[in-house]
Amino acid sequence: MGRDVAPRTPVRTTCPYCGVGCGVLVERTVGGFRVRGDPEHPANRGRLCSKGAALGETLGEEGRLLRPVIGGRAVGWDEALDAVAAGFRRVIDAHGPDAVAFYVSGQLLTEDYYVANKLMKGFIGSANIDTNSRLCMSTPVAAQTQAFGEDAVPGCYEDPELADLVVLVGSNAAWTHPVLFQRLAAAREARPEMRVVVVDPRRTATCELADLHLPLRPGTDAFLFTGLFNHLRRHDALDWAYIEAHTEGFAATLEAARESCGSIPETALRCGLPEQDVAGFFRLFAAQERTVTLFSQGVNQSASGVDKVLAILNVHLATGRIGRPGMGPFSLTGQPNAMGGREVGGLATQLAAHMGFDDPEHVMRVGRFWNAPNMASRPGLKAVDLFRAVGGGRIKALWIMGTNPMVSMPDADTLRTALGRCELVVVSDCMADTDTLRQAHVRLPAATWGEREGTVTNSERCISRQRAFTEPPGDARPDWWIICQVARRMGFGGAFAYESPAEIFREHARLSGLDNGGNRAFDISALAPLDAEGYAALAPVQWPVTQERPEGTARLFGDGRFRHPGARGRLLPVVPGLPATATDGQWPLVLNTGRTRDQWHTMTRTARTARLTTHLPEPVAEIHPDDARAAGLADGMLVRVESPRGHVLVRARVSRAQRPGSVFVPIHWNDCHAGSARVGALVAPITDPVSGQPEFKHTPVAIRPWPGR
Ligand code: SF4
Missing domain, CATH: 3.30.200.210 (Phosphorylase Kinase; domain 1)
Known part of the structure; x- marks a missing residue:
């Protein structure tokens, strides 16, 4: 508390x-x-x-949800918790455990995430718990698991600072990971010989640091990196000794690359880039051993995102540039605790402690550890499928924790209909009014930043404490407490009798070391004996944290030993594909969505300060002057951006930073902050077939003045 x-x-x-x-x-x-x-x-x-x-x-009470609410009536915690437990129990008894689901968030602390997973996967008996991190980093999770044998980021934040070449792909780090970008800028100033390449269709603020900007055709990243793979092979810039000693799959990967994108002219044509720029990038990459490739949503949020990430991992594996100072591929996670969520199995496709449903021994191991009566034995529904199942009536009770899918999910208008049909929608949130809360039958007031205790894990695997410095307002309570109270009322009392987040963390740490024997990189078993004081004082530490490495571990796989049986990393054939949908005469522009500098997600916190709203006070559609002229638009005009699924009303911003043929709209605005500005309503629910991550970066749209002529 x-x-x-x-x-x-x-x-x-x-x-x-x-x-x-x-x-x-x-x-x-x-x-x-x-x-x-x-x-x-x-x-x-x-x-x-x-x-x-x-x-x-x-901070402050304004706009906060202060009491539990059922059907518009403020109630006490006992009544609300009884209602949630009884509602879930009723649906499970009538329709089975797969008729209920949780949709959680990278805003939850690891301890909250842990008990939510334990309740759903071990006690309710379904794996229908997915997270908004599905929209953010499930693609690198899938690709890293395939290539390394475990979902683990090999490097640390020091690596871009030490590198001679930093490649940023689909990442506007200057706005989305600003302090990391500040560190990179400082390193660049100290070492002018460092080179920076930005691969992004837009000329973003990140390009201010770039020696070379490659504004490639949207969706063609895998062509660029398979072309690079070929180039490195042709110019004898691969590390043959490393490939031989530490990897498998080279021949098949090379064959696929040769067939897909053989030469520089072909790569340039596919990617819509000048040949000399592609050649310049390839030469730089071949020459600089100390290379870090940072990538983010521009790569991940794609119907072929796993292939794109694999194409990046392939060039690092084939050059042996991984897990050593200044070298490695580096997935930048969006949310504060996307990594912590993965540690406890926050995705419907995972088990806790980096174990998986594909290994029956893992299922038994976790079930035994939890003494779970109803251990789920197969993956649950990924976010888009989960909400589809809500709309189709298969899921009849849904608990949404700390996230606003009515704004952030693709096909957001259909989602509203789906939630409207659901028998029981429970939403726990710190705020009193979000687009999603408006759909809830039961609203539960959650404690938020500054009011709760727990841990988060950042993009470089560093576990940090979040500590409370003020009391939650009204009746707000931490998420772990709310979840455990519901679990107890559902009859699972003993397994959820935690008195503090420290107790939960200790259990989580114990589970990470269970029968591990060094087989999984995620191991924090050395933190399991922490007492209350030790947990309170826990200093930031990068996992693995084991008896052998109690001080934590900055880098993984530097010894060439991966987590697949046989310890080899896997090069995986990539056949680059085009985006799932193409533009045409009716929908001539490609919509790209993303973040702005000063807002966070759906603005529930950042909109509370005037300082942050001055940077961009209202939603915009950025468009190239040629496209603006063709559509009859001028800078500052109100415009309607339409797709076959919906529309938004925003202000035109005409800019040469935008690639011709494309338009950019930020993700943040919603019905609570501006009418008709939920850009998710335009995006089709098309996902990567492996990761389930939606394609937010390539929606064919039309744009016209508003009101229309
Ligand atoms: Fe750091 Fe927070 Fe800024 Fe991210 S948003 S760079 S965590 S200060």
Whole structure:
């Protein structure tokens, strides 16, 4: 539970926004809180971005959900928890465990995530628990598991600083991972010989650091990297000794690459890039051993995202540039605890502690550890399929925790209909009004940042404490408490009798070391003996954290030993494909969606401070001057962006940063902050067949002045 700190007693905690996971110090001041960067946190060493620096202005009771609510009536916790438990029990008894589902969030702390998974997968007996991280990083999870034998990011934040070549693919890190970008900019200044290449259809703020910007045709990243693979082979720039000693699958991968994208001219043609720029990038990559490739949503959010990530991993595996200082592929996670969620099996396709449904021994092992009466034995529904099952009536009770899928999911208007049909929709959230809360039968007030205790894990595998510095307002309670109370009322009391998040963390750490024997990289068993004081004082530490490495581990796989049987990394054949949908005369532009600098997700926190809204006060559609002219648009005009599924009304921003033929609309605005601005309503529910991650970066649309002529 939270506490009010005394004046000038700094509390060391972690920023709740992006996957950089910066440490912050919070002090009480007259009438509020002062937030500054923690100089001792390894992720930021005192730095903060605009969002982190404004955290103190986002606190307070205004707009908070303060009491449990059933059907519009404020009730006490006992009544609300009884109603949720009875509702879920009723559906399970009548229709079986797969008729219920949880949809959770990368905003949850690891301890919350752990008990939600334990309840659904071990006690209810279904794996229908998925997370909004499905929209963000499920693609690298799938690709890393295929290539390395485990979902693990090999490197650390120091690597881009040490590299001679940094390649950013589909990442506007300057806005989405700002402190990491600040570190990169500082390293670049100190080492002018460092080269930076940005691969992105848009000319973003990140390009300010680029020696070379490759504004490739949207969706063609896999062509670029298979072309690079061929180039490295032709110019004898592969590491044959490494390939021989530490990998498998080279011959098949090379054959697929040769057939797909053989030469520089062909690569340039496929990607819509000048030949000399493609050649320049390939030459740089061949020449610089210390190379880091940072990638993010531009790669992940694609119907062929796993292939794109594999194409990146292939060039790093085939050059042996992995897990050593200044080298490696690096997936940048979007959310503060996307990585922690993966540790506890937060995706419907995973089990806790990086175990999986594909190994029956893993299912038994987790079930035994939990003493679970109803252990799920097969994967559950991924986010898009999960909401489809809600709409189709297969899922009849749904609990949404700390996320706003009515805004963030693709096909968002259909989702509204689906939730309207569902027998029981429970939403736990810290805010009183979101597009999703409006669809809830039961609303549960959750504690939020600054009011709750737990851990998060950032993009470089670093576990950090989030600590409370104030009491939750009204009746708000931490998510782990709410989940455990429902579990107890469903008859699973003993397994959910936790008194604190520290207890949950210890169990999570014990499970990570269970029968591991070094077979899984995710192992924090050395943290299992932490007592309450040890947990309270836990300093940031990168997993694995074992008896052999109690200080944590900066890099993985540097010894060439991967987690597949036989310890070899796998090169995997990639046949690059085009996006699932193409433009035509009716829908002539490609819609790309993404973040802006000063807003976070659906704005429930960042919209509370005027400072953050001045950067971009309203939603826009960025469009190239040629396309604006063709559509009869001028800068600043109100426009309607339409797809076959819906529309948004936003303001035109005419910009040469936009590639001709494409339009960019931010993801943040929603019905609570601006009418008709939920860009998710335009996006088709098309997903990668392996990862289930939706294609948010390639929706054919039309744009016209509003009101129409
Ligand atoms: Fe927070 Fe990310 Fe900014 Fe760091 S970079 S202060 S974690 S939003």
